[in-house]
Amino acid sequence: xxxxxxxxxxxxxxxxxxxxxxxxxxxxxxxxxxxxxxxxxxxxxxxxxxxxxxxxxxxxxxxxxxxxxxxxxxxxxxxxxxxxxxxxxxxxxxxxxxxxxxxxxxxxxxxxxxxxxxxxxxxxxxxxxxxxxxxxxxxxxxxxxxxxxxxxxxxxxxxxxxxxxxxxxxxxxxxxxxxxxxxxx
Numbered sequence: 439x440x441x442x443x444x445x446x447x448x449x450x451x452x453x454x455x456x457x458x459x460x461x462x463x464x465x466x467x468x469x470x471x472x473x474x475x476x477x478x479x480x481x482x483x484x485x486x487x488x489x490x491x492x493x494x495x496x497x498x499x500x501x502x503x504x505x506x507x508x509x510x511x512x513x514x515x516x517x518x519x520x521x522x523x524x525x526x527x528x529x530x531x532x533x534x535x536x537x538x539x540x541x542x543x544x545x546x547x548x549x550x551x552x553x554x555x556x557x558x559x560x561x562x563x564x565x566x567x568x569x570x571x572x573x574x575x576x577x578x579x580x581x582x583x584x585x586x587x588x589x590x591x592x593x594x595x596x597x598x599x600x601x602x603x604x605x606x607x608x609x610x611x612x613x614x615x616x617x618x619x620x621x622x623x
Contacts, residue, residue: 455620463621464532467512468540470615471533474508474608475501475541486604488597489587496587501543503586506559509537511609513560515616562586576602 458466473479480501484491489500513530520526534553538544544552566582567575580601585591592598 455618457620457622459622460529460532463619464529464536466619467516467533468536470612471505471508471512471537472541475505480504483604486597486600488592488594488600499587503559503583505537505541506556507563507583507605508608509534509556510560510563511605511612515609515612519616559586573602576605579605 480497481491483489483504484497484500487500489496491497512533516530517526520529534556535549538549538552542552547555562582563579566579569575569578571577577598580598581591583601584594584598
């Protein structure tokens with residue numbers, strides 16, 4: 439048996455994972471992301487990434503960028519969990535529709551347009567990753583995100599390093615979280 443985060447007991451499967459229905463799994467993913475987009479978490483990440491607090495427009499842009507990078511990480515890891523493309527898109531679509539409805543604050547844009555802008559950001563992230571920089575691909579990804587936020591790359595080593603660490607740690611913890619769950623058939 440395992441104890442879930444809500445304090446209840448759950449049975450685990452033979453791989454020591456908590457079996458969830460697809461709906462429960464999608465809800466758990468949405469909850470994971472919503473916890474990363476609380477005002478406190480955004481402020482914390484903003485301080486790490488040296489985002490000035492006095493610019494409301496930049497803070498809003500930063501929140502959108504955080505949402506995009508987290509959903510990109512989530513999509514990347516879900517693709518491994520769901521090698522069947524149809525299954526992957528169904529799970530990702532279920533999570534993204536919840537994000538759009540409850541977290542995106544996209545009042546002036548429809549779901550399709552929001553999804554296309556998200557996909558464009560993901561393509562930029564994916565293009566940055568295969569690079570062979572001496573600091574690793576996350577360094578290039580962090581430079582790309584910095585350019586998205588400020589229109590050009592800042593030469594702030596500390597902010598750049600904080601981004602790399604934040605993204606790397608988040609990816610590691612997301613992978614560990616996803617490994618705890620299985621989908622009930």
